[in-house]
Amino acid sequence: MSVLLNVEDLAVTYGHIEAVKGISFQLQAGEITALVGANGAGKSTTLLALSGLLRAVRGRILFEDEDITRLAPHEIVRRGVVQVAEGRAILATLSVGENLALGAYSRRDRAGIATSLEEVFHLFPRLQQRISQLAGNLSGGEQQMLAIGRALMAKPRLLLLDEPSMGLAPLLVQDIFRTLVTINESGLTVLLVEQNVRQALRIARQGYVIETGRVVLADSGANLLHDPRVAEAYLGG
């Protein structure tokens, strides 16, 4: 196993408020890693910093030993770090097909893009049926499928997911998590940020619990799931 992403003492501020106060964690290549914690713990802020949308005031982000801390967001995507943002950030005024096409914006290999599109349609057949509809007219579950499918079009080496289960019915949440496992089994490294702690730790090899901008627990997903401190704070005892 090798380390794909190494975050060292990352700190991010909004104005004078330090939302992430120096966190460190590592992602092993090919694994699912979960970052869990309550609302406002700094999980989304961490992801935005990884994608370059927020600037780190301290610390380093190393992707395959390259320092990407100061790169522009599009440069980070070009290196294969692709994020599915919170709240199904699909482009509502574009069609499903246009959303998927834009997913491959940083690629130039036509044949490879066509293959990726087939893979996405295989994973989410529903998207193929709705290819010419406006993305804004899709149901919540379909929008999340589109958001994930669009990220896969970039042929990522690391997929960052911010609360993919948010606002979805329990059955759909099951579907989405099953899909994440399938995607991971094809070799893709996944960093999953979730408030749905139980679901996330079930599929994660490694987990980090974040509270008020700091990592307070780090262990395997299975161990965290049975850790009384986690159970008490996040799983309703």
Place this chain on the structure above:
Amino acid sequence: MLPQQLLNALTLGSVYALFALGFTLMFGVLGVINLSHGAVFMVGSYAALFFVNHFHLPLWLALLSAMAISGCLGLLIDVLILKPLRARNAPHLIPMIATIGVAITLSSAAQGIFGAEIMRFPEGTIPTGEFTFGDVHVRAIEIGIVAISLAVMAILFTALRRTQVGRALRAIAESPKSAALLGINVEGLFRATAFIAGALGGAAGVLIGLDFNAITPLMGQPILHKGIAVIILGGMGDIRGSLIAGLFLGFAEVMSKAYLSSQMGDAVAFGMLFLILLVRPSGLFGRVLERKA
């Protein structure tokens, strides 16, 4: 009489649409109401005149050169003024006010350099050919103006619909953050948009300068007001809307000048605009779009 007026209206309206197109692009993509667009239009006009007078360029080449100059001016305004404001998260009124300053600076500079009096293209620059269909006289320059305006708009419209860069621009218009996460170089496309918008404004300036054969430092003022009217009527940021609204405003202005009062043309046109907005506050095609962060 009527067909002749319709032709005049088509000429004027297509230039309004062309002018409004750059305006609406800036609003749609950068989220900025760029009030220096009228001054950029004026600079385009003077640039074409300058290239004709000093380098004796043929008209088409002067037009392209003027577009390059005004495009660079648009780019410069973005890099020097809008970008620093973006970087500081300035509220959206601030860039608008800043562009008023740019407009005043540019028109004062034009007055200082070229003087306040009306300047004209030298004899023989503007094609004088005329065609007659029945009792309608069509000047060759009018055909050129309409053809160029419509062609530029068609190219832009197709590019926005069918190309990856066009899709990227629409993605930015909806959400710059989502666009950045897709690997789109948002700042790069902001600059490209500022250049294209400036070039379109400059092209409109050259065409109006040719149509009226009159270039003045303050010529950007009235068209700026019309441009604002057109993009509001067309639905902010909507390209098809600004085409139709531009033509509409041209018709309203020409028709009211011809049939109601030659002095009150603008008043009637803007009065109609007001009435339409009372009925449809979001414009003809307006979907009121909340822009996401």
